[in-house]
Amino acid sequence: MDFSASYRDASGATKGHNYELEVTLSGEVDPATGMVVDLKDLKELMEREVEARFDHRSLSDDTPYFRERPATPETFAQLIFELLDAALPKGSLYRVRLSPTRDLTVEVTR
Amino acid sequence: MIRLTRRFDFSAAHVLARSDWSPERNRSVYGKCANPAGHGHNYSFEVTLEGALDPRTGELLPAGRLDELVAARVLRELDGRFLNRDVPWFARHVPTAENIAKHIWDSLAGGVAPARLVGVRLVETRNNSVEILGDEDSA
Numbered sequence: 459m460d461f462s463a464s465y466r467d468a469s470g471a472t473k474g475h476n477y478e479l480e481v482t483l484s485g486e487v488d489p490a491t492g493m494v495v496d497l498k499d500l501k502e503l504m505e506r507e508v509e510a511r512f513d514h515r516s517l518s519d520d521t522p523y524f525r526e527r528p529a530t531p532e533t534f535a536q537l538i539f540e541l542l543d544a545a546l547p548k549g550s551l552y553r554v555r556l557s558p559t560r561d562l563t564v565e566v567t568r
Numbered sequence: 569m570i571r572l573t574r575r576f577d578f579s580a581a582h583v584l585a586r587s588d589w590s591p592e593r594n595r596s597v598y599g600k601c602a603n604p605a606g607h608g609h610n611y612s613f614e615v616t617l618e619g620a621l622d623p624r625t626g627e628l629l630p631a632g633r634l635d636e637l638v639a640a641r642v643l644r645e646l647d648g649r650f651l652n653r654d655v656p657w658f659a660r661h662v663p664t665a666e667n668i669a670k671h672i673w674d675s676l677a678g679g680v681a682p683a684r685l686v687g688v689r690l691v692e693t694r695n696n697s698v699e700i701l702g703d704e705d706s707a
Binding site: 535560563566 | 574
């Protein structure tokens with residue numbers, strides 16, 4: 459999934475990125491469907507949990523998550539992991555990869 | 569667990585050949601890469617760190633620290649060079665993708681505290697890459 463957001467850095471300057479988000483689930487393949495997860499369900503869940511909250515927003519000003527902690531690629535990736543982990547079936551989230559630029563990726567696993 | 573991967577680019581020339589082998593033997597082992605005139609690549613490499621976030625800054629390493637370290641310890645030594653001739657370590661080690669990845673690992677290990685170095689992936693061409701996975705603390 460791709461989305462765009464801005465944030466204020468440690469010096470107070472406003473910056474922004476096109477973020478690329480990669481979400482990996484693990485689990486048993488459902489014998490009836492042949493799928494680990496219905497990708498349509500996963501897409502809707504990502505739209506609800508991530509895109510609706512952050513796309514074209516300021517992480518620092520338009521969301522409640524970065525009042526106490528700075529918005530960095532590391533803390534943002536951790537937050538996305540926590541939000542998705544809470545919304546998905548227990549234990550099914552394996553990895554979140556967040557790339558603010560093509561040269562930087564932060565990966566969160568359990 | 570949180571990991572951060574940063575990508576860097578450099579260009580360099582090399583020859584794959586050992587000075588203690590005959591030209592014929594080098595040619596048979598390394599093929600066209602043994603051409604003594606050298607050839608070059610646009611290399612890229614990815615450095616992966618693992619650790620705990622500083623609760624105050626929300627970062628694994630202070631901003632810019634990794635870039636400065638890579639510039640000082642790797643890019644300054646390798647970028648725009650003829651590796652066999654210009655880099656002392658490659659006078660003794662054939663500058664294969666494997667050895668370049670190892671040299672980058674050794675150059676960065678010990679420099680990224682409080683994070684830990686856990687991966688170096690060197691991409692030589694779009695078809696060839698070498699990945700070293702480990703943990704500098706347990707190495």
